[in-house]
Amino acid sequence: MKSLIIAALLTIFVHESMAQAPLRLAIAGLSHGHVDWIFNRKDKHDVQLVGIYETNPELIERYAQRYHMDEALFFTDLEAMLDKLKPDAVSAFGAISEHIDVVRACAPRKIHVMVEKPLATTLADAKEIAALASQYDIHVLTNFETSWYESNQAIKSLLDSDRLGAIRKVMVNDGHQGPKEIGVSEEFLEILTDSEKNGAGALVDFGCYGANLMTWLMDGARPISVTAVVHQNKPDVYREVDDEATIILQYPKAQAVIQASWNWPFSRKDMEVYGTRGYAIASDATTLRYRLQGANAAEETRKLKPREAPFNDPFSVLAAVVNGSLVLDQSDLYGLSVNTITVEILEAAIKSAVQQKTIYLPE
Structure with missing residues (x-):
């Protein structure tokens, strides 16, 4: 009986640990002004930043110094970063026109994506993003402040x-x-x-x-x-x-x-x-x-x-959607x-x- 109880407790512990595992998140781009959000949520532990893609050396140096980050965290090749780190999700903080490129790189690798508003600059790009998300069964979220x-x-x-x-x-x-x-x-x-x-x-x-x-x-x-x-x-x-x-x-x-x-x-x-x-x-x-x-x-x-968690933080929403604890309505923001x-x-x-x-x- 004692061994059964211990086994049950271990099972519960493992399940809880898995449920609480942070989302392994990579960032694509540092030029968008909203990117600082990810670096200013140290009180939350549902997301682990594992890598940053950026080609502008001045931005890399600026953010490395501002947030005291090891430059080994930075990559200048998006696909190389994705292949090496295998993140659960990528959050795009570059130009809107580049969202399609991020999804094209992430979707075949089964990596979920969140972009800053709006989804794309053209309807053709938006439709392609939706098609890629469906084909490869990934989530693609668009973050709007007014969703909070x-x-x-x-x-x-x-x-x-x-x-x-x-x-x-x-x-x-x-x-x-x-x-x-x-x-x-x-x-x-x-x-x-x-x-x-x-x-x-x-x-x-x-x-x-x-x-x-x-x-x-x-x-x-x-x-x-x-x-x-x-x-x-x-x-x-x-x-x-x-x-x-x-x-x-x-x-x-x-x-x-x-x-x-x-x-x-x-x-x-x-x-x-x-x-x-x-x-x-x-x-x-x-x-x-x-x-x-x-x-x-x-x-x-x-x-x-204010909205209750996870809806008070876009990265918490992304983490919850990816781990399955949150299922968004079909017509969600x-x-x-x-x-x-x-x-x-x-x-x-x-x-x-x-x-x-x-x-x-x-x-």
Whole structure:
């Protein structure tokens, strides 16, 4: 009996140890300004950084010194890094246009991928990424900061419970004073102001949030049409790309207005949803204002707690998805279905702005 008890305890210990094994993560690129997130989560142990791919020697030296990392951690050949380290997953922090290259390298090796928003610069690349993920049975997640916002989740709950009624109008406002104005790195600025690497300027940089959120709110439905207007308010600063963009998404019975700007007086990521029975406004990550039809029709404000783990950290989400402890909904904000449509919307918006006309999406 004693030996059986010991064996059972050992089995439980082994299972718990396996469940708690950290995700072996490699980084592809250091030029994206969000990459610092991975180096500033030392209080969490669900991810182990095993390698970094980067070809810019100045960036390698800068990050090695900033975070006191051994330069042996760095590789200048992505495929060589993948073959040597065999990570569980790769998180891409280079230009958006390079996401397809990362997935092409990782998918045949059965390595999962998480990219920074948006998924790709073209619909063709997004579709190829989805096809590779399906063919090789890997997860490809897209990280948006607004996926961490409990206020957005609260609005979705109000919609799903029919307390807001059917969506009629959505306003999504995203951006800041401008990447140069807020002091992003030279390497990140070079990506953001290159239409080949970023897809466009503010239209993609911040328009992607609204496209992602609206597709999620509409349970994966695609809009009928996309209309976009862009402008350069600061052509002396942003010569090659737009710094101001407004995108209108039209659905059979709903409309979304996405205001993406590098001209706001302050940083903002807020959303307003108007339904047939009320409205709800996510003022920030944890502030919800809403007004619903009924006896007490006054507006109410709720201060929410931040999203619970693992949804309060994109790397924790990635680790949980890869180890199987988290299964995302088909239309999740991180998922390929929503994010392929997001890229389709952005591509149509770019075309609309260039051609100065409404673009109707194929059925």
